[in-house]
Amino acid sequence: MHIPIKPIFVFHTAARAGSISRAAKELSVTPSAVSQQIQALELQLGVSLLAKAGRGIVLTEAGERYFSMIADQVEHIAEATATIKGFRSVTSLTIRATPTLSNKWLLPRLASFLDQQPDLEVRLDGTNEPTDFSQEIVDIELRHGDGRWPGLFVEGVVEEEFMPVCSPGYAAADSLSPEDLPKFRLIHSAKSQAQWTTWFPLAGVTSTDRWQRVLFDRSHMAIDAAARGMGIALESTLMMEEELASGRLVCPVASYPAIRLVTQWIVCPFDHLRRKKVRTFLDWLREERDAWAARR
Template sequence: MTRPPNLNALPYFEAVARRGSITRAAEELSISPSGVSQQIKLLEQQLGVKLFRRAGRNLSLTLEGELLAQTTGTALRMLSDVQANLRGTRNAARLNLRVSPSFGVRWLGPRLSDFIRQYPDFDLRVDAAPDPTDFDREIMDIEVRYGTGNWAGLHSTPLVADHVLPLVSPAYLARLPPDDPLSKARLIDSARALCQWDFWLWHHGQTRATNVKSVLMDRSSMALQLACDGAGVVLESLALAEAELTDGRLVPLTPALPVLSFPAYWMLSPARFLKRRPVRLFMDWAQGQAAAHQHRIERLLADNGLTVTQVDASAQLRPDQ
């Protein structure tokens, strides 16, 4: 059986291959040049090949050295990454969190200072990204994901419900015909929203006028700002638009029609992570924040004379299902 290479010598070899000099490699590794030379000599003896050729004071790799250097550099980088990740997972006072950008900015972000005040000894890292987390490959403890729930292999806890309704700036509403405002309105959709205009219109027994123009925005924050600027009517959730409705920048387009509601934001984590103290504490804290949010939304709906209809988000909110 072929003996494996001397693993102790590989970091010395990689440093010399990268720096092109035993002296520079020794300075980087904080050992003597003779110590580096000895490790290279032992490695060459074990492998039975020359790894370097001299060119003046510098060293260049032989063909065999090139082959070994390619593999060694990749392997050492992978080991370094794993070591860093393991150090992060061992830190019991660190919480790694992923959240979608708009929800992170509009809902979670303004509340995080309360969590930090309650748990000042925690290190917190927040990754605002729309991509689903691969918990087997990424150092992440919790993801707040937007969707319909029931993700295989993950523990999911409902956090915040969507309350979806058409919202419009008062100035734009004043320009619309009061008996049929949608016939002249520009419709603003959020591309990632579960409930979009086609479903909302179908659910309320309406059809999209053929001459109505539309705007499709990639982010809810952008869609809401466009509506505040008087460019159209946005179909959006009060989870993200609570502030605009509260301060009057946006108002309901049709208060007589019910608001559509369904669970939309979920806390996801592998079940084994629930034993971690930061995970448990964050989930308890977030559910407390969500309960307070729900009470405010209920008051806001009542103040605006709005009723609520629960819909089934698992049907993908399509009019043909």
């Protein structure tokens, strides 16, 4: 079915204005052109929509019903059109990143990128769901995983070190041995690639005790829980930079086995690397990454 978009908008304008001449002025056309569009719509619908009333117009019963049915939709279309029109000159960069990396590492640094690129509008989408670049409008993704995604550009962000951490009020720094940890509440991050079940054998600990534990779906929740004194977490130094620097988190174990992994990856289609905005973001990201590695 052909939808007469232009006549519908003209009718909406005339009905709202209550006058053919005022509608013509608003649309920058002649009153005759407005009348012709409305007549074409009436012909297609098979009903009369407007009637003359002195120098103005009134809606017929059918016109009132039709106007009430389309008014919200027409105004939404007009609003959406004005919004998109305003964005024509803006360059937008859409970044998808895991919630923990977004909150704990990227967001604290993002202001410097925005200051360097004042003409670039950034959207940060924090989710663990991998991007379907053929269906979604995402320029670049920082993805959690093992780095094996054929057909895409993939680059590791940085090697992370996983270590036990807790609030200094829960256990003082360097006050425990690995054998002591099963006696404490252990915080588990369900999706982390470093787990206590891996760490304890590396530390030479075989525990027969039933662990007291609390589990979280996101690493940033596990980090916050540890900082609040809820237990001991096994988390990445990349994600805990602020908490470690401020002393909100400490390592309670004097000597521990190091688990070093690359868990965060820069991912995008190869053709996205031709986009200047993507290259600009990657250059900044690598500088921040290298600066963090040097401080570590």
